Amino acid sequence: DAGVTQSPTHLIKTRGQQVTLRCSPKSGHDTVSWYQQALGQGPQFIFQYYEEEERQRGNFPDRFSGHQFPNYSSELNVNALLLGDSALYLCASSLFRPNTGELFFGEGSRLTVL
Amino acid sequence: AQSVTQLDSQVPVFEEAPVELRCNYSSSVSVYLFWYVQYPNQGLQLLLKYLSGSTLVKGINGFEAEFNKSQTSFHLRKPSVHISDTAEYFCAVRGAQGGSEKLVFGKGTKLTVNP
Numbered sequence: 001d002a003g004v005t006q007s008p009t010h011l012i013k014t015r016g017q018q019v020t021l022r023c024s025p026k027s028g029h030d031t032v033s034w035y036q037q038a039l040g041q042g043p044q045f046i047f048q049y050y051e052e053e054e055r056q057r058g059n060f061p062d063r064f065s066g067h068q069f070p071n072y073s074s075e076l077n078v079n080a081l082l083l084g085d086s087a088l089y090l091c092a093s094s095l096f097r098p099n100t101g102e103l104f105f106g107e108g109s110r111l112t113v114l
Numbered sequence: 115a116q117s118v119t120q121l122d123s124q125v126p127v128f129e130e131a132p133v134e135l136r137c138n139y140s141s142s143v144s145v146y147l148f149w150y151v152q153y154p155n156q157g158l159q160l161l162l163k164y165l166s167g168s169t170l171v172k173g174i175n176g177f178e179a180e181f182n183k184s185q186t187s188f189h190l191r192k193p194s195v196h197i198s199d200t201a202e203y204f205c206a207v208r209g210a211q212g213g214s215e216k217l218v219f220g221k222g223t224k225l226t227v228n229p
Contacts, residue, residue: 004157033216042118042204042219043158056215090157100165101146101208103217105157 002027004106006091012112013081021076021109025093032074033103034066037088049074050096086113116141116207120220128228129197135190135223137205144210147188148217149179152202161203164188175199200227
């Protein structure tokens with residue numbers, strides 16, 4: 001049973017560029033959430049997708065956008081990259097119902113912005 | 115809104131010693147509480163969770179935590195640690211009602227187990 005898979009695992013971009021990160025949820029899960037984990041910090045909620053719609057959003061600018069596909073996989077897009085966007089981006093999957101808040105995390109995509 | 119405070123950023127202990135990692139939370143509504151562990155260069159793995167019922171929760175790898183509503187705490191304990199427990203530990207909270215999907219994490223506690 002495959003867990004949550006994310007790609008790419010590492011990438012380097014320069015300021016102003018755009019990046020797309022990808023996530024496949026754990027088998028049987030229908031909900032995907034994205035978190036940003038800056039160095040030395042806990043993960044911070046970016047947004048959550050269910051039924052191909054953004055259901056809830058954290059305190060992140062519109063430069064951060066996402067998408068969920070019919071097979072439940074998801075993408076995170078970040079435009080106009082800033083140095084401060086350097087972080088580990090974690091994808092987490094879960095079941096919408098019953099919703100116990102338990103998340104299964106991937107190993108993350110580490111983004112470095114130069 | 116919820117918030118989490120992990121009172122210790124680093125906790126060094128010797129192998130086979132007991133350990134307690136402290137977590138306090140703030141919320142105006144009832145909550146679900148979680149502890150996650152993150153090994154170097156990996157994602158987060160759920161250690162244990164409190165949803166309702168017994169306030170003493172047992173998790174994987176011999177860890178347990180106690181929910182204390184009056185003190186708004188959810189401290190993590192292990193009676194005897196191993197070298198392999200060296201990792202970063204995150205406490206997290208979310209509202210128990212629907213419509214509050216996100217987990218709010220603390221800043222983490224780095225546990226180092228020394229031989």
